[in-house]
Each structure stands twice: as structure tokens, then as C-alpha cells.
Amino acid sequence: MPQKVRIALDAMGGDVGAPVVIPGAAISLTRHPDTEFLLFGDRAVIDAELAKQPALKAVSRVVHTDVVVNMHDKPSQALRRGRKNSSMWLAIEAVKKGEADVAISAGNTGALAAMARFCLRMLPGIDRPxxxxxxxxxxxxxxxxxxxxxxxxxxxxxxxxxxxxxxxxxxxxxxxxxxxxxxxxxxxxxxxxxxxxxxxxxxxxxxxxxxxxxxxxxxxxxxxxxxxxxxxxxxxxxxxxxxxxxxxxxxxxxxxxxxxxxxxxxxxxxxxxxxxxxxxxxxxxNKSNGSVVLGLNGIVVKSHGGTDADGFAYAVDVGYEMARYDLLNKIxxxxxxxxxxxxxxxxxxxxxx
CATH class of the missing domain: 3.40.718.10 (Isopropylmalate Dehydrogenase)
Structure with a gap:
């Protein structure tokens, strides 16, 4: 049996956060049942959404943090204030630690690129994501x-x-x-x-x-x-x-x-x-949602901040494909x-x- 694809989600990222991220992950799970999720964010909010998605809850683990990178934060601000304990940072760090194969966020694009570059580092010969x-x-x-x-x-x-x-x-x-x-x-x-x-x-x-x-x-x-x-x-x-x-x-x-x-x-x-x-x-x-941050020593996917659950599901699909078919090794x-x-x-x- 093939190994599970482990996906880390910034559950608080985007214009809406968990009410879009959690149902979006549940939709993607129906298409890719060989997936496990690490959900980073406010446990009370995430648990309330997971209660509506029993299949997703069964394959998910929640890691609590109440620190969120705001959509208007400058990348430098996000690095200083949320580098070690924000939901975005923790999702990326899970990839670095080998706990996840891919991190996905609908949060601030500049902050995501800066955090991913700082945390995962660039591949040899590449200086920018x-x-x-x-x-x-x-x-x-x-x-x-x-x-x-x-x-x-x-x-x-x-x-x-x-x-x-x-x-x-x-x-x-x-x-x-x-x-x-x-x-x-x-x-x-x-x-x-x-x-x-x-x-x-x-x-x-x-x-x-x-x-x-x-x-x-x-x-x-x-x-x-x-x-x-x-x-x-x-x-x-x-x-x-x-x-x-x-x-x-x-x-x-x-x-x-x-x-x-x-x-x-x-x-x-x-x-x-x-x-x-x-x-x-x-x-x-929404059906083209999900941009891959290339050049990193790890796989990170950016979703549109204003997407709905269906759109976020497509971003999760992209992350799944990149991990399942070994994008990093291909690069x-x-x-x-x-x-x-x-x-x-x-x-x-x-x-x-």
C-alpha cells in the first residue's frame, strides 16, 4: 500500500480561515483518501469545523496556536512577530521537520514566501523563490x-x-x-x-x-x-x-x-x-487555485486568500500532486x-x- 501523503495546513490563513480551510480539505480528501492532515491554528475554531467533517477529523491532528499572520502584515513584520509560533510558520516548519510532505496556506503571500525561504532554505544554485x-x-x-x-x-x-x-x-x-x-x-x-x-x-x-x-x-x-x-x-x-x-x-x-x-x-x-x-x-x-512556491528545499503551496471551500480544495489537490509525484526530487x-x-x-x- 502506498505511503500516505501528509499535508500541513495553515488553518487560520486567508480572508476567512478555518471555515474555508477545513471544508476545503474535506473535499480534497474525498478525491485523495490516502491523505493525512496536520492542522495549525486555534483549536476551538478548528474543532468546531472538524465536528462537521467526521472523515477529515479521523485523519487529522490539530496543533494549537493563537498567533495568526494578518493579510496586511509586511513580510518583515510577519517574520519578527510570528516566526516561531504562528499557524503559517508551524505549517512550514512541519515540512522542515519531516512531519509533513507539503505545507499549504491561503495567507499573506509575501509573508509565506519569506517564512518559507527562511525556514526551508533554497535549493543549491537558486537564490530566490x-x-x-x-x-x-x-x-x-x-x-x-x-x-x-x-x-x-x-x-x-x-x-x-x-x-x-x-x-x-x-x-x-x-x-x-x-x-x-x-x-x-x-x-x-x-x-x-x-x-x-x-x-x-x-x-x-x-x-x-x-x-x-x-x-x-x-x-x-x-x-x-x-x-x-x-x-x-x-x-x-x-x-x-x-x-x-x-x-x-x-x-x-x-x-x-x-x-x-x-x-x-x-x-x-x-x-x-x-x-x-x-x-x-x-x-x-477557483479551479486553477494553488500556486507552488518553487526553489525551496521543501514543497509549499499558496492558495488565493479570498477563495471558497471548493477553491481551497483545488489548492490541496495541487499540494497532493506535488508531494505524491515527488516534485522536489524531480527538480x-x-x-x-x-x-x-x-x-x-x-x-x-x-x-x-
Whole structure:
């Protein structure tokens, strides 16, 4: 019988906390019964929610703390005030101690990235974490990173992101050599910042065995599914994510208004309800919830802070998949292949500059 996947949850994280986290974990448990949970937070609040979820309660252990990282806390504040005993820190620390395979939080993104980096440390050759998420496209799903863990980055950093994203795509999609594109303002080689052009030269010249670099991809190419992995530094990546989520909500609202104006529209909606449900499902950001903090010596997943229980369940699903199919080992294998991918990239960049 396969070993259980052990998941540590920051039960107090997010806009709502335990009333979303606990039922979300219960939903994911129905899909992945080989899961055990460590729940960190206010025991009274957690126990009240667990009483409604007997199946989850049977496979969970609660660790009490009344310290919570607030959504508006600066990362430095969170590290100082909640580093040793907040629900977020304790969930991450459980991974470090080997008590859990993955930590999941819907809490403050900056605090989560800072705490995870401080507690788990970075993998050799990687100096900064990155947020990577599954992005639905017209051709299936893609992995997009960095979605805002850090801002800016030189060519070396972008090459690192390409390697990390390829490892995640390999785990999720079963691909030997995922295609990789660099997000840019145009597909021509002369366009974009110097760092992006240098990263493109590196990826072309290195011809890495674990990924297939295909060139620049414009913003509209993400939704078209032009590459299995789209790489961007965190500032542009976060803007792209928020713009896509906002557009999805806007389209849904436009459809709702248009279909409620006239009785003929309402009749048409009733006839086409299955098609509209399929569209709504495609546009639902909750179904793409769960960003992996890549580059750490451990697996950490960030959920949207404002998600509902169904959305949090998808984040738990992502954590389960990353742990069950050994994302960390996959990344380590890629970093060590051919004498060290990142060492080679650094030497090549120095020669170029």
C-alpha cells in the first residue's frame, strides 16, 4: 500500500480561515483518501469545523496556536512577530521537520514566501523563490511563473525559472521535455528588456535536455497555450495573472447581464445551460487555485486568500500532486543533470557579458 501523503495546513490563513480551510480539505480528501492532515491554528475554531467533517477529523491532528499572520502584515513584520509560533510558520516548519510532505496556506503571500525561504532554505544554485501556477488555455493547461514571489530578475534568474517550471510541468503533465516560452512584449528577438534577450540567448545556446525553448511569447499567447511553461519575472507575471482573473470575472458578469435583459434571452439560456456551465467552469479562477512556491528545499503551496471551500480544495489537490509525484526530487535531478544546469548557465552568461 502506498505511503500516505501528509499535508500541513495553515488553518487560520486567508480572508476567512478555518471555515474555508477545513471544508476545503474535506473535499480534497474525498478525491485523495490516502491523505493525512496536520492542522495549525486555534483549536476551538478548528474543532468546531472538524465536528462537521467526521472523515477529515479521523485523519487529522490539530496543533494549537493563537498567533495568526494578518493579510496586511509586511513580510518583515510577519517574520519578527510570528516566526516561531504562528499557524503559517508551524505549517512550514512541519515540512522542515519531516512531519509533513507539503505545507499549504491561503495567507499573506509575501509573508509565506519569506517564512518559507527562511525556514526551508533554497535549493543549491537558486537564490530566490518563485510562484508557479496552473493556467488553463485553449490547448490544455500550462505552468506560468513567477506570479509575484519576487520582483525583477536578471537573465540567470529567468533561466532558473525555466528549469523550475519545466520540472513542475513534467510532474503535472507527464512530459519528458516541456516547451518553454519567455513572456515578452513581442516575438521578435530585438524586443524586450536586455535581461529577457540575454535569457533567450542562454536558453537557445544551452539546448537543455529537460526543456525545449521555443522563443518569446506575447501576453495573448498564454491563453492560446503556445508553450507548456511560460516564464516571466514576478512583477509582470502578477499583473498578467490579475488581468486574466479580472477578465474572466468581467466576461461572466457581461454574460449574466445580457442573459437577464429579455425573456427570449432567458429562454435561450435555459436551452444552452450545459454550454454556459462549461464556460463558467473554464472561467472559474477557483479551479486553477494553488500556486507552488518553487526553489525551496521543501514543497509549499499558496492558495488565493479570498477563495471558497471548493477553491481551497483545488489548492490541496495541487499540494497532493506535488508531494505524491515527488516534485522536489524531480527538480533536484534537473538541477544536477549535465554537471549542474545553473552553474553552466552562470558561466555562459558571464561569457556573454
Amino acid at each position: 518563485a510562484l508557479a501556477a496552473i493556467w488553463p488555455t485553449t490547448r490544455g493547461d500550462s505552468v506560468v511563473l513567477d506570479l509575484g514571489a519576487t520582483i525583477g530578475g536578471d537573465a540567470q534568474h529567468l533561466v532558473t525559472l525555466a528549469v523550475l517550471g519545466s520540472a513542475m510541468a513534467s510532474v503535472l503533465f507527464g512530459l519528458e521535455r516541456p516547451t518553454v516560452g519567455l513572456l515578452n512584449i513581442g516575438v521578435e528577438e530585438i524586443k524586450g528588456h536586455e535581461e529577457i534577450r540575454e535569457a533567450a540567448e542562454l536558453l537557445r545556446s544551452m539546448n537543455l535536455p529537460q526543456l525545449n525553448y521555443i522563443g518569446f511569447v506575447e501576453g495573448d499567447g498564454i491563453g492560446k497555450g503556445l508553450a507548456d511553461v511560460i516564464v516571466s519575472e514576478g512583477f509582470c507575471g502578477n499583473i498578467a495573472l490579475k488581468a486574466a482573473e479580472g477578465t474572466a470575472r468581467q466576461i461572466s458578469e457581461f454574460l449574466r447581464e445580457a442573459l437577464s435583459r429579455r425573456w427570449l434571452s432567458k429562454i435561450g439560456y435555459l436551452l444552452a445551460r450545459p454550454a454556459f456551465k462549461a464556460l463558467r467552469d473554464k472561467l472559474d479562477p 533536484n535531478q534537473m538541477l544536477k543533470r549535465d554537471g549542474g544546469t545553473l552553474v553552466q548557465a552562470s558561466a555562459t552568461q558571464e561569457a556573454v557579458t
